[in-house]
Each structure stands twice: as structure tokens, then as C-alpha cells.
Amino acid sequence: MAAANGGEARGHSAGAPADGGEASSRGAGGDDARGPRAELDRLAAGLPLRARFTEGGMGLAPTAGGVQGLLAEIVAAMVLAERDGIWSRLKICREDSCQWTYYDRSKNSSKCWCGASCGNRNKTRAYRQRRVVGSARA
Numbered sequence: 162m163a164a165a166n167g168g169e170a171r172g173h174s175a176g177a178p179a180d181g182g183e184a185s186s187r188g189a190g191g192d193d194a195r196g197p198r199a200e201l202d203r204l205a206a207g208l209p210l211r212a213r214f215t216e217g218g219m220g221l222a223p224t225a226g227g228v229q230g231l232l233a234e235i236v237a238a239m240v241l242a243e244r245d246g247i248w249s250r251l252k253i254c255r256e257d258s259c260q261w262t263y264y265d266r267s268k269n270s271s272k273c274w275c276g277a278s279c280g281n282r283n284k285t286r287a288y289r290q291r292r293v294v295g296s297a298r299a
């Protein structure tokens with residue numbers, strides 16, 4: 162979570178522990194040296210990305226084009242989403258056959274599927290499985 166008093170961005174680097182030591186666990190995936198954040202940290206270190214300060218404001222921008230520049234732009238968007246507190250609302254649909262990325266606008270951030278079709282498909286599958294289990298017991 163970003164600093165409560167807002168204002169300057171400080172000490173909130175995406176996934177890197179501020180003290181240089183091991184990071185505390187942040188839930189699924191964690192921050193250990195082999196976790197997804199550590200892997201992203203390694204990948205991001207090699208990207209052509211730098212802080213930019215312009216008349217219009219400040220931000221992160223790629224310093225090269227091509228695939229590396231595109232990846233740098235994606236990483237910059239990830240960092241800004243984390244800073245703005247919306248990263249946790251960017252989710253991947255739990256339906257195995259879908260896995261679309263979506264933005265969860267629900268009040269309590271509890272959406273599991275990208276839309277009604279995936280939710281209905283999942284609920285129907287669960288209902289059928291319960292019926293099979295129920296008929297096997299009878």
C-alpha cells in the first residue's frame with residue numbers, strides 16, 4: 162500500500178525489500194528469492210526504463226523501442242498500478258479455459274471471473290459435480 166499521507170513516491174519499489182534483506186511474505190507467491198516477485202525483479206533489472214521528469218509531470222518511460230521497450234512500458238504500468246492501489250484489482254479470470262485479465266470493480270474486490278459467462282460456466286460445472294457425487298452416494 163502506498164504511503165498514507167500521499168505526496169511523494171518514496172521507498173515503494175515494486176517488490177524490492179526496502180532494507181535490502183529478505184522481504185516479508187505478501188501472501189500467495191511471496192517475495193522469497195525464487196518467487197514471482199523475485200523473478201520479475203530480475204527481469205525488470207535488465208529493461209531499458211528510467212524515471213522521466215517533464216513539464217507535464219513525472220513518470221517512468223522506456224529508453225528503447227522494440228520488445229524490450231514494450232516490456233519496460235508494461236513494467237512501468239505495473240509499478241504505477243501498485244502505487245495507485247489498483248494492482249490488486251487487476252485479476253486473471255479463474256476459469257481455466259478463459260484466463261482473461263480484467264479489472265475488478267466490485268465494492269469488496271471479490272470478483273473471481275471476467276464476466277457472467279465464465280461465472281455461470283463454473284457454477285454449472287460445480288453443480289454437475291455435486292450431482293454426480295450425490296448420485297454416487299445414493
Ligand SMILES: [Zn+2]
Nearest residue numbers: 254259275279
Ligand atoms: Zn473469463
